[in-house]
Structures are given as C-alpha cells and as structure tokens.
Amino acid sequence: MTKIYISPSILSADFANLERDIKLVESNDADWIHVDVMDGHFVSNITIGIPVVKSLRKVTNLPLDVHLMIENPEKYINDFANAGADIITFHYEAVEKDKIESVIQMIKSAGKKAGLSIKPKTEPSVICPYLKDLDLVLVMTVEPGFGGQKFMEDCADKIPLIKSNAPQGLIIQVDGGINKVTGKICRNKGANSLVAGNYIYKSDDIKKAIESLR
Ligand code: DX5
Ligand code: ZN
Secondary structure (H helix, E strand, O other): OOOOEEEEEHHHOOHHHHHHHHHHHHOOOOOOEEEEEEEOOOOOOEOOOHHHHHHHHHHOOOOEEEEEEOOOHHHOHHHHHHHOOOEEEEEHHHOOHHHHHHHHHHHHHOOOEEEEEEOOOOOHHHHHHHHHHOOEEEEEOOOOOOOOOOOOHHHHOOHHHHHHHOOOOOEEEEEOOOOHHHHHHHHHHOOOEEEEOHHHHOOOOHHHHHHOOO
C-alpha cells in the first residue's frame, strides 16, 4: 500500500497553544506538521514566520513541512532552513521563471527537501521541467490565504498529469478543503500527501480524522 503522509496544518490550531496542539496530532499518528507562512503580499493574510518555526522545532520530532506563501522566497530559504524546517515549499507564482531552479537548489544545498506549489489557476504543465529536481509538488485545492475554504475539485484534476511526468519518489501533496471525502478523491488521482487544517483540528476525534485521510 502507498504510504500517505498526513500533514495537519497548524493554521487551524490555537496559536496560544501551539505546543499542545502539535502534540495532539503527533500523538495521533500525524506524519508531518504543516506550517503556513504568509506575508501579506503574496497572499493578503499574515501568519507566522521564522522565530515561530524555530520554537516549534524544539517541541516536536516530526518533520516541519513549511509552506511559504511569500514573495521573494529566496531571501528567506536559509533562515527557514536554519530555524529547523525539513521540507520547504515555495510558490511557482512567487518567483521569476529563470530563478526557480536556483531556489530549488538553494533548498537542497541547505540539506532540506524542496517543494514547489501551484495555485488553482496555474497550469500543471509549467512545473513539469522542475519535477526531476523536486522532492515534492504541492497542488493547491483552494486559493492560498485562509483555512476552512471549499475544495476545488478541478484542481485535483491536475494530479494525473503531474504524476505521469514525475520521477519515482516524488511526493504529490494537496492542500485546501481536504476532508475524508475530498482526500479520497485526491488519493485516487495520485496524491500521496494530504494537508488538512480545519478537518483535523475542528474534529471531536483527532485520531479518527487523521486515520480517515489515509
Ligand atoms: C491555505 C493553507 C492551508 C490551510 C488549509 O492557504 O495553505 O494549509 O491551512 O486549511 P483547510 O484544511 O482548513 O482548508
Ligand atoms: Zn498550506
């Protein structure tokens, strides 16, 4: 059976109790911790940054899956790497085309796993040239910026094209509106990592919620 990496998004956690809320998913078999970094420019919302990642590193052994929704990610890659990020995903739309490859290499030189994400309106074919160098592709299934939005099924339709061009071992992640039903749609199309914020953190039974995504 394919291993499915479940990455609860702490955007839906209680920011005054991040340690508690990370332990809650860690003790219920989450694989990674998804950290949504927003700068108020690439997306309108502002969330958390480097000092928080550094603090989170001290309270969990799970890989920190850092999703950068920021402009000029190249300026901050080394800071996030030094703070303890394990996977660093940036947006295709946030970087000039001729710089994408160098940002990927910057992440890998820092010894981290490199991810590239596409927003709902971005065609999947544009990232095909980079697949051989990436560890992860993140297909957004909502417009980035906020948790709790409705899943866009047409975004999941991008997965088969990416999968058919992907080298062995590339992780295909989805993020936005993921629950038991939409998660299954994505898995069936070839995703093997699911991010979920609201569905996990607002559930009465965290263990069951995480399990239902596999
Ligand atoms: C949205 C973020 C997501 C968000 C998902 O911009 O990238 O990670 O937390 O939240 P849900 O699962 O509630 O849609
Ligand atoms: Zn995210």
